[in-house]
Amino acid sequence: MSSIINPKQFQIPRIFPRPMSHSGIWYWLGTVDHKKIGTMYGIVSFFWFIMGGIEALLIRVQLSHAEADIISPELYNQLFTMHGTTMVFLVVMPLSAAFFNWLVPLQIGARDVAFPRLNALSLWVFIFGSILMNISWLTGEAPNGGWFGYPPNSTVQFNPGNGMTFWVLGLNVLGVASIAAGLNFIVTIINMRAPGMTMMRMPVFTWMTLITSILIVLALPVLAVAGIQMTGDRVYGTNFFNSEAGGDPIFWQHIFWLFGHPEVYILILPAMGMVSEILPTFARKPLFGYTFIIFSGALIGFMGWFVWSHHMFTVGLGPAANTAFTLSTMLIAIPTGVKIFNWIATLWGGSIKLTTSMLFSIGFIAMFTIGGLSGVTHAISPSDAQQQDTYYVVAHFHYVLFGGAIFAIFGGLYFWWPKFTGYFLNEKLGILNFILMMIGFNLQFAPMHWLGLDGMPRRIYTYAENMGWELSNLAATIGGFLIAISVLIFLINVVISRINKKLASGDPWDARTLEWSISSPPPHYNFVKIPQVEHIDDWWYKKYPGLLEGSPKQNKSPNATVEDTSNVDESKIHLPDLSYYPLFVGIGLSLAALGVIYTYALVTIGLILVFWGCIGWSTEPVNEPHKKHH
């Protein structure tokens, strides 16, 4: 559709001219450059990280004392629902997407992703979908049914009002963004690798992106169906989860967790990929067991489909089903363990340099292992019967998601920041960031283990005085505030580093993969010359070819240097021009979703925008025919 032969013969009339400049607001709104899109993903998702963090702090403030009444029960329900939904869908997934966007084309030696405008569409649908979901705060009725929205609590009979409808529609819109991104990255990784880069020479992060993208395109449609069924129930009176008509609320749980379990692997696999890049760089050793790590990642992605009912052990599925899921869940600990041992083996005997990103990565291994161990205790259904719906579960998933995914993401931020921006983040502030976050995180979530085993239920807005839970909860609240301070320090670090601008070269860490072979920040065309790849960690062996012949030490000065961009004839390099149609489709989709709640006029306007955007997009050539080249 974009390979129009004769653009002058048919193009949909433009209401606004096509943006052509390379600066200003229209540039950012119309960009299809994967690096800019990655940056926008990162900024917006970090904003939601802070919002989700504030929601968490409010929860912690309410729980710090027994029988506190700082937050009303209704508001409390909204807070924990939105905290969970925000952190899963608006923070971890898009922060991972930010890294996919920035790194995948650079790591495979491509100039951009396979479908740049589709990439921009993912971004804009995400941004407007996240706004859609959070507009509900303004109506006073944010979603309040938990991030998993179980009926009958979330049916319109027991939960009238628009809150949960916002939730379910927001999730459907965000699902579109994720699926589009997943499709794009699968095609990019399979089809656009540099010459000589076979699948088994790709960096681990790219492999994890591929597996995550496959999981996304297979799991998010299941969520979309659950969302459509719940929207039908809430808005149109269908009977999917209406027990009065014979519907079974357990089906929601089945369908949601059929999505939900692959979802948690979507959340953690990119983080594992990042750690697999950082550890070898700062241990000055190749990744131990590259093949095993990749194969384990693929196995985790595959086996993750068969464990979903471990979220439903206490629902009454029966001993046969419970046993089957116990077995499958315990099996999935095996590939995960393989990865952990491989990371430890990577560190073993290496010459370790404890930079901030290395600290976060080692912290990831430790925290994720703890979270994984509590996960194995959940796998056993009799013990899960005690742990289900208690704070023990909260401890488990925060250890794997915060101590796992977020730690790795922070590690990735400190590692790749010089590549994205051209300057370093301050190391001292970084170490302070790490220490405070480590202490605060463990102070907050470790007590939840024994709180849960002692019986403290989840999702309660307060608890009685004589339960003996006060001290642990107070400790957890203090931990939460320590985390908040550490995030504040990160933000201060960002500002100060921007001011100080300690410039970084293209390869400041002497790292191993292709993105370090170009300047920091990369030019808009990424590579002056598409590299010819001959090995795993090709950049490393181009720098130190002696290592290939078995010499134990690297030569003092590298054989290869970062690409020189000073004499590039850019007229030979063509990148797609800007387009605002993805923006319009993104706005239209969210407007249509909003209209389902309020008025069909909005749905019509939204769908017209989508339709116009799609047609414009199809008839618009990838590049405007023009004589001068930018």
Next chain:
Amino acid sequence: MSILKDLFHYDGNGWWRIPKTSEAQANPVYEHPFGKFIGVFKGFLSYITSGKGHATPTYYWVIAMILGIITLIEVWWFGVEGLRYLLVPSMLFFSIVKFILVVAFFMHLRFDHKLYSTVFVTCMVIGVIMFSLFLLLSAFHGLGN
């Protein structure tokens, strides 16, 4: 043993394999359990695919006719009261056959790069397995309680 080899030969000589159009031969060389019938049928197939790797419109019309005939059989089978006890397996069988015909020939998977087949078949397998498990779980909800 050699019958098994004939049936499941992996170098392309299995009797149940429709020959790749570029390797189509009018007279297959091997012996197989079904005698000349398969040979003639395969000859016909390679004739209508013109043996050059591209299907002709005739080929597509033939597939469409087969699809139409199967649909008619489906509806006829459904109408016969005496065959009702075999309804589910027969409907599943016919729909699977139609599915495979459309995917392999109309969607051209049979003649395209294997990557497309890998992608689609993997997704189908995961989908079918997942929803069969879901139906199994729902059917046996509470087993052992």
Next chain:
Amino acid sequence: MSNQGVTVHHGEEINNSTGVSNKKLLMWVFLGSDVMFFGTFIGTFMAYRNKSLNGPYPADTLDIPITSISTFVLLMSSLGIVLALHYLKESKMGLAKFWLFLVIIMGMIFIGFQVYEFSHFAHIGMTPQANLFGSTFFTLTSLHGAHVSIGILWLIFLLYNEYKGNLTSENAVDLEMAGLYWHFVDIVWIVIFALLYLITAGDGVPPGGLPWTAGH
């Protein structure tokens, strides 16, 4: 096949690691994800079979002869689009336009049959709100119908481009993408027809009433 998204000029390097077209690969992966989408709905339908507590049952409502005709029409439209693509690749533009036009007409006939069926059902009291059969049946067939409608709009757009001279044998991959989508919509209907209509058409209240109603 050139990289869709990065224009290639004068000997600039292309990254195409497998030799397949980006667009076709995208469409196949998308169809794989759509399998999960329809699979979930079909799974829900099958799980809820024979569980409606009341209301119009499949035996009272489904009309197999009419649906057989619409199934046949959709099946033949698959043939039509394959022929349209074939003729487009051979640059026989007249035949290509004719067959694409026929596919659009057949798609519209199918939607017409669906609309007729839905309004007939509404007449006899079967609505999405009536019972489980209504909810599951209507959402599944409506979503399929929505897929068909989007496909029809896409094909109309492509036909228009053919008339304008924008769709030729060089960029036939665009019609091929639409063709794959259309075939997929057809095979989903094949499965829906078998499962929702043929297998379910005998479902009424089982003899003796539902197991959990009074009397058991």
